[in-house]
Amino acid sequence: MNFQHVIDKVPDYKVFLTVDEMDESTRKLAEEFPDAVTVFEAGKSRDGHPIQCIKIGDGPKNALCFACPHPNEPIGAMTMEYLSRALAEDKALRDELGFTWYIIKCADPDGTRLNENWFKGPYTIFNYMRNYYRPVGYEQVEWTFPFEYKEYRFDKPLPETQVLMKIIDETRPEFMYSLHNGGLCGAYWYISHDLPELYEGFHNSARKEDVPLDLGEPETPFATEFAPAIFSLNGQDEYYDYMEKHTGKPPTLDVGADSHTYASSKADCVTLITELPYFFDPRIEDQSDSDISRREALLTEADQSEAFFEMLEGLLGGIRSYISQDNPFFKLMDPSSPARKERNEAQRKWAMSDPEFEKPAKGSQVFSSFVVSKFYRGLSLGLAVRTCEFELERLAKEGSNDQEAITKLKAVLQEGLRHLRQYTDELERELNYTVIPIQKLVRIQLESGLLVSNHISKNR
Numbered sequence: 001m002n003f004q005h006v007i008d009k010v011p012d013y014k015v016f017l018t019v020d021e022m023d024e025s026t027r028k029l030a031e032e033f034p035d036a037v038t039v040f041e042a043g044k045s046r047d048g049h050p051i052q053c054i055k056i057g058d059g060p061k062n063a064l065c066f067a068c069p070h071p072n073e074p075i076g077a078m079t080m081e082y083l084s085r086a087l088a089e090d091k092a093l094r095d096e097l098g099f100t101w102y103i104i105k106c107a108d109p110d111g112t113r114l115n116e117n118w119f120k121g122p123y124t125i126f127n128y129m130r131n132y133y134r135p136v137g138y139e140q141v142e143w144t145f146p147f148e149y150k151e152y153r154f155d156k157p158l159p160e161t162q163v164l165m166k167i168i169d170e171t172r173p174e175f176m177y178s179l180h181n182g183g184l185c186g187a188y189w190y191i192s193h194d195l196p197e198l199y200e201g202f203h204n205s206a207r208k209e210d211v212p213l214d215l216g217e218p219e220t221p222f223a224t225e226f227a228p229a230i231f232s233l234n235g236q237d238e239y240y241d242y243m244e245k246h247t248g249k250p251p252t253l254d255v256g257a258d259s260h261t262y263a264s265s266k267a268d269c270v271t272l273i274t275e276l277p278y279f280f281d282p283r284i285e286d287q288s289d290s291d292i293s294r295r296e297a298l299l300t301e302a303d304q305s306e307a308f309f310e311m312l313e314g315l316l317g318g319i320r321s322y323i324s325q326d327n328p329f330f331k332l333m334d335p336s337s338p339a340r341k342e343r344n345e346a347q348r349k350w351a352m353s354d355p356e357f358e359k360p361a362k363g364s365q366v367f368s369s370f371v372v373s374k375f376y377r378g379l380s381l382g383l384a385v386r387t388c389e390f391e392l393e394r395l396a397k398e399g400s401n402d403q404e405a406i407t408k409l410k411a412v413l414q415e416g417l418r419h420l421r422q423y424t425d426e427l428e429r430e431l432n433y434t435v436i437p438i439q440k441l442v443r444i445q446l447e448s449g450l451l452v453s454n455h456i457s458k459n460r
Contacts, residue, residue: 003450006093010082010446013438016074016119017081019049019112022105025081026052033088042104043163049109051163056087059098062171063453066104066164067179069142069259071111072134074119075276076179078438079445080105097450098457099175102167107141108160114328123278123435125375126424128183129382136331137255137339142178147257149237154256164259172267175456177449178259181276184375184433186214186284187444188229190273191452192260198451199227202274205447209440211276212285216368217298219275221350233271235261246346246353252338270456274448276441279433281371286363294365295357301369302348308377309335315419316384319412322391322405329387333380371430378427381420388413 042053067076114133187206243251
């Protein structure tokens with residue numbers, strides 16, 4: 001089936017929708033198409049916000065699509081905003097694909113609300129980092145499914161994760177689309193099954209929108225590369241083995257399995273993830289040889305990471321006693337995290353383990369190690385600033401007169417803002433980036449999902 005007529009109709013979205021706007025759009029869709037669309041409350045978030053699930057069509061196969069399992073990744077919410085309407089409007093499309101669709105536009109409404117200050121722009125590196133939020137692993141919807149492996153056990157799924165578990169249990173989906181995106185990268189994909197007949201279509205979906213493939217260092221070093229920028233979906237057990245191999249001991253874990261692992265235990269489910277950037281620099285696809293080895297690039301990245309988090313510890317060390325346990329912004333970026341130190345150790349040993357790393361690094365790999373990694377570290381500076389703001393707001397609400405705490409928190413807040421501004425100014429000078437229009441990103445995610453669902457419909 002040629003889906004171009006569906007892809008061409010994606011609106012020229014200028015901003016991301018808030019949680020309330022998504023809920024209102026969902027309500028209107030059900031009112032407009034009562035014969036095709038049913039909306040039900042699949043559960044509630046930790047803060048009590050209803051999680052709306054849209055059921056569309058009545059095909060013999062089931063598909064589950066959910067966006068914002070990581071709340072700083074709203075591209076997928078816009079993809080589901082469009083797909084839900086396209087399916088509701090187009091009976092021929094529903095019939096051709098042959099699915100009953102279960103669509104959740106926002107799997108983590110509480111976390112998504114904490115990102116909304118950058119959803120309407122301006123889309124600058126500073127504004128993104130200043131207003132960024134991502135929960136710690138054990139509070140991420142995507143990574144809190146039950147998990148047992150070797151000596152490790154995790155059985156504390158979040159209420160939001162339990163929503164997805166219940167739908168998976170009841171529908172046994174044959175296609176699942178967990179919608180994610182990166183920040184500074186190119187296009188790349190994870191897929192649970194090796195389906196080589198789809199890969200050129202994935203690549204073309206990005207090429208048509210002038211979005212490059214991400215050809216730098218892989219996000220998941222132990223994943224199998226099926227094709228350029230297309231990787232196997234791996235579970236927490238593979239991560240456990242990778243860390244154990246390169247550190248000589250079981251890893252420090254505080255998370256569970258991912259949605260793919262859970263779904264594959266219930267059905268023969270093909271899971272897709274399409275990762276896309278907000279910001280793009282052409283060096284992410286540079287395949288020329290650099291003048292340093294890949295090993296040197298990876299080891300330098302590890303050194304820079306250690307230095308950054310030592311700086312962050314110096315910034316926050318004096319206010320640790322004022323940071324409350326319910327501060328959402330501190331948990332992920334805690335510079336003393338044992339898991340982060342273990343990952344750095346594993347990266348060093350991984351880089352030293354294979355003679356392949358002695359070869360010259362590609363330009364894209366150097367860019368990943370030196371600049372992309374710097375971008376992602378910088379997100380912790382934004383979280384540090386928000387950590388201070390949270391505590392100052394808490395003290396104000398309590399009517400506290402603890403002047404020592406207030407003075408220290410305000411001082412670290414100002415110092416953090418200075419660091420953040422300096423850091424993002426440096427990135428602005430180091431990068432030659434463009435902001436990719438939301439419409440292009442939605443088109444790529446949409447086409448990738450349609451390619452997989454159509455393949456399943458016709459071949460499985």
